[in-house]
Amino acid sequence: MRIIICDNYYEMSKKAAILVASQVNMNPRSVLGLATGSTPEGMYSILINMYNNKEVDFSEVTTFNLDEYFPISKSNSQSYDFFMKKHLFSHINVPETNINIPNGEACDAEKECEEYEKKIDAFGGIDLQILGIGQNGHIGFNEPDEFLFSNTHKTDLTESTISANSRFFASADEVPKNALTMGMATILKAKKIVLLASGKSKHDAISKLVSGKITTSCPATMLNMHKDLVVICDKEAYHG
Numbered sequence: 001m002r003i004i005i006c007d008n009y010y011e012m013s014k015k016a017a018i019l020v021a022s023q024v025n026m027n028p029r030s031v032l033g034l035a036t037g038s039t040p041e042g043m044y045s046i047l048i049n050m051y052n053n054k055e056v057d058f059s060e061v062t063t064f065n066l067d068e069y070f071p072i073s074k075s076n077s078q079s080y081d082f083f084m085k086k087h088l089f090s091h092i093n094v095p096e097t098n099i100n101i102p103n104g105e106a107c108d109a110e111k112e113c114e115e116y117e118k119k120i121d122a123f124g125g126i127d128l129q130i131l132g133i134g135q136n137g138h139i140g141f142n143e144p145d146e147f148l149f150s151n152t153h154k155t156d157l158t159e160s161t162i163s164a165n166s167r168f169f170a171s172a173d174e175v176p177k178n179a180l181t182m183g184m185a186t187i188l189k190a191k192k193i194v195l196l197a198s199g200k201s202k203h204d205a206i207s208k209l210v211s212g213k214i215t216t217s218c219p220a221t222m223l224n225m226h227k228d229l230v231v232i233c234d235k236e237a238y239h240g
């Protein structure tokens with residue numbers, strides 16, 4: 001694991017954006033794994049600037065998002081589909097047909113998950129996976145538990161995640177109770193992983209991750225099994 005400690009959120013976002021742009025410049029047909037949430041918003045905004053300055057071109061890139069609420073309609077402003085269009089896709093030239101997000105409108109969630117996993121494999125896997133981290137150490141919607149599913153699957157949200165995400169909804173009752181998410185094995189198959197963390201609230205989870213121990217009660221610690229993991233965090237997340 002390589003850990004980059006930044007002074008602040010902007011520096012973290014800038015370093016991550018440069019890594020993504022370098023990946024795409026080295027291989028214009030890169031397969032990117034993307035995350036939603038507050039953490040990567042700054043990175044997306046810097047990537048949009050880089051695209052506008054012609055420093056990076058996304059015309060041949062393929063993307064796979066980590067997760068999506070279930071059920072949720074794509075037009076719901078809290079869906080991850082909506083988030084990605086708002087914060088990235090509608091500002092860059094990635095073709096719509098190259099964008100993949102688990103379908104929160106699917107009739108058959110199990111079939112959707114199986115096909116999503118197969119599609120990632122058919123593209124030769126993810127070259128660079130961007131991750132955020134939950135306060136409880138969740139990755140995607142892989143929540144702390146005794147057992148975790150390995151591949152893309154439908155899952156329940158924990159009370160802690162419902163409460164953390166309720167800030168985006170009118171009330172906690174409106175947060176969907178399920179999600180479709182890549183599993184830890186799907187994520188660990190990525191060739192390179194970059195995990196971003198900002199703020200004191202992420203300190204516990206980051207401490208467990210960097211301890212080097214592995215437990216399903218903090219899914220982020222499973223990333224210790226990956227041979228090419230870069231953690232970019234700010235001082236607050238690292239030192240608490």
Ligand code: F6R
Pocket residue numbers: 034035036037038039040066067131132133134135138139140141
């Ligand atoms: C989002 C995702 C989640 C977030 C995590 C942190 O696609 O997979 O695991 O990365 O909940 O969210 P923020 O960045 O809002 O603190």
